[in-house]
Amino acid sequence: MILLCVSKTQSKVNNDLSQYPRPSVTVDCVVFGYDTQQLSVLLLHRKEEPFANHWTLLGGFLRLDETFEVAAERILSSKAGLAGLYLEQLYTFGSLDRDPRGRVLAVSYFALVNPRQYNLVVGNMAHDLRWCPLSDLPTLGFDHQHIIELARKRLASKVTYQPVGFELLNEKFTITELQDLYERILGQSLDRRNFYKKIMATGVLKATGERREGLKSRPAEMFAFDKTRYEQLIEEGFQFKI
Amino acid sequence: MILLCVSKTQSKVNNDLSQYPRPSVTVDCVVFGYDTQQLSVLLLHRKEEPFANHWTLLGGFLRLDETFEVAAERILSSKAGLAGLYLEQLYTFGSLDRDPRGRVLAVSYFALVNPRQYNLVVGNMAHDLRWCPLSDLPTLGFDHQHIIELARKRLASKVTYQPVGFELLNEKFTITELQDLYERILGQSLDRRNFYKKIMATGVLKATGERREGLKSRPAEMFAFDKTRYEQLIEEGFQFKI
DNA sequence: TCATTTTGCGTATTTTTTACACAAAATGAT
DNA sequence: ATCATTTTGTGTAAAAAATACGCAAAATGA
Numbered sequence: 001m002i003l004l005c006v007s008k009t010q011s012k013v014n015n016d017l018s019q020y021p022r023p024s025v026t027v028d029c030v031v032f033g034y035d036t037q038q039l040s041v042l043l044l045h046r047k048e049e050p051f052a053n054h055w056t057l058l059g060g061f062l063r064l065d066e067t068f069e070v071a072a073e074r075i076l077s078s079k080a081g082l083a084g085l086y087l088e089q090l091y092t093f094g095s096l097d098r099d100p101r102g103r104v105l106a107v108s109y110f111a112l113v114n115p116r117q118y119n120l121v122v123g124n125m126a127h128d129l130r131w132c133p134l135s136d137l138p139t140l141g142f143d144h145q146h147i148i149e150l151a152r153k154r155l156a157s158k159v160t161y162q163p164v165g166f167e168l169l170n171e172k173f174t175i176t177e178l179q180d181l182y183e184r185i186l187g188q189s190l191d192r193r194n195f196y197k198k199i200m201a202t203g204v205l206k207a208t209g210e211r212r213e214g215l216k217s218r219p220a221e222m223f224a225f226d227k228t229r230y231e232q233l234i235e236e237g238f239q240f241k242i
Numbered sequence: 243m244i245l246l247c248v249s250k251t252q253s254k255v256n257n258d259l260s261q262y263p264r265p266s267v268t269v270d271c272v273v274f275g276y277d278t279q280q281l282s283v284l285l286l287h288r289k290e291e292p293f294a295n296h297w298t299l300l301g302g303f304l305r306l307d308e309t310f311e312v313a314a315e316r317i318l319s320s321k322a323g324l325a326g327l328y329l330e331q332l333y334t335f336g337s338l339d340r341d342p343r344g345r346v347l348a349v350s351y352f353a354l355v356n357p358r359q360y361n362l363v364v365g366n367m368a369h370d371l372r373w374c375p376l377s378d379l380p381t382l383g384f385d386h387q388h389i390i391e392l393a394r395k396r397l398a399s400k401v402t403y404q405p406v407g408f409e410l411l412n413e414k415f416t417i418t419e420l421q422d423l424y425e426r427i428l429g430q431s432l433d434r435r436n437f438y439k440k441i442m443a444t445g446v447l448k449a450t451g452e453r454r455e456g457l458k459s460r461p462a463e464m465f466a467f468d469k470t471r472y473e474q475l476i477e478e479g480f481q482f483k484i
Numbered sequence: 485t486c487a488t489t490t491t492g493c494g495t496a497t498t499t500t501t502t503a504c505a506c507a508a509a510a511t512g513a514t
Numbered sequence: 515a516t517c518a519t520t521t522t523g524t525g526t527a528a529a530a531a532a533t534a535c536g537c538a539a540a541a542t543g544a
Contacts, residue, residue, distance in 0.1 A: 017343050017346065021305065021306045022267065023264060023267055023306055025347065061262040063263065064263045064345045065338065066338075067337055068334070068336045089334065091331065092310070092331065092334040094309055094310045094349070095309055096308075096309060103306045105349075174491090175492090176490080176491080191535085192490095192492095193535080193536095194533065196491090196492075197493085197494095198532090215490080215541080216489070216541080216542050216543075217488080217490040217540080218490050218542090220491060416522090417522085418521080433502075433504085434521095435503090435524075436503085439524090457511085457520090457521080458510080458511050458512075458519090458520065458521085459510055459520040459522075460508070460509040460511090460521050460522045461510065462522060462523090
């Protein structure tokens, strides 16, 4: 049974909401990072029940005065010191038994970040934060394994029709680095020459004039994502496609 | 402020949820129907505040003992007598001001139905239910216009890579009828001969041997969606594509 | 100097998509 | 019955996109 005091702003409308039972709602984020040729997700080691000593996604309860996006930003910022990430709603999970404490819905988001741009900040001393490679995930709490699998599929389909891969790389990158990323995300190897042609044909890369030095072979030219050009192309009805 | 009595099943876990404020959650359904060459959505005329005298999607508050899908089925069944529809989660809406009564999240679903299979049943005498053509929607309550627009885009992209269009047609249909549906959903005309080739090449249609009679020209052969064959093809790694 | 590695760009082949032609099967008017 | 009309069922050719693969250039290090 639920008893509650309706706030003043809500009580202006005669048809109030207090008669309906309300679930708890969390916002859970699948934060993808790419480094040293590995695709990883950011996980938190829970110390409290339920699922104490399990790894879980970064998440937290939605507050009534914030949108999902604001909640996600608050959670990412407070728990990991991350800000300004690419964020996109993934799916809302609502099975009855996903949280042993009671009915808890999870509005999930996926985020993309270049791990090299951040030193992970542990916001809560009771937590332990880590990048875990997708190829070797630990046992996860709640239904977070399931959420990650869905996010992974979504990312794979997403990168083929929207230039979001750049969010995972440094501002300047070589075509080979970009291709390696796509191969990781898609889980298949791509022909270097065809990839080069395709990505250059989109017109969303601008040459920086710099080259990746210090390697034991021919230095590759470095490019950057030209967001202005991309938006201009989109306006003209162009469709990004890899 | 919220005071509540935690139920016995929840109180088994010491870390309870009562400390967190909880939003109301509705499940709102965009029910698409196709008839006489028009794509429509099922709308309800609201009699109560908020948005009295506005048309809205079929929706209702989520109960704590039901999943989103069960809630959607309950709502569609009780308010419109619909059952067994194709259902898919669309998006979860959570802007702060979408309901004047307070914080209400909407987990939206889209559904597909052949209107000829149902006589609409008005479950609640205070409501008025109607199929409204997408080309001529009335002013809608809440953010339902926005939800419908998103659903429409999703349906358009969906039909190109998943054979869901059949849900909107009779069991037996001609290729021309199927093409008309696709043209409505995609909002563009298609070449009859190329469409025929493509759809037949997928292998998911089986001939029924019957023909559409009574028309003023050559009778067209009628086909049915071969679900068994489709599932078999999917297992073999085949990708439906129009 | 030369073998090795990786880059940058090209061309040929195959596959897919698009454009378009025409006969067959029904109807209704003469 | 004949013929104009409508819509169906199936072609084939051209264009575009995807794929396969060749090779010289630019660095390194032995």
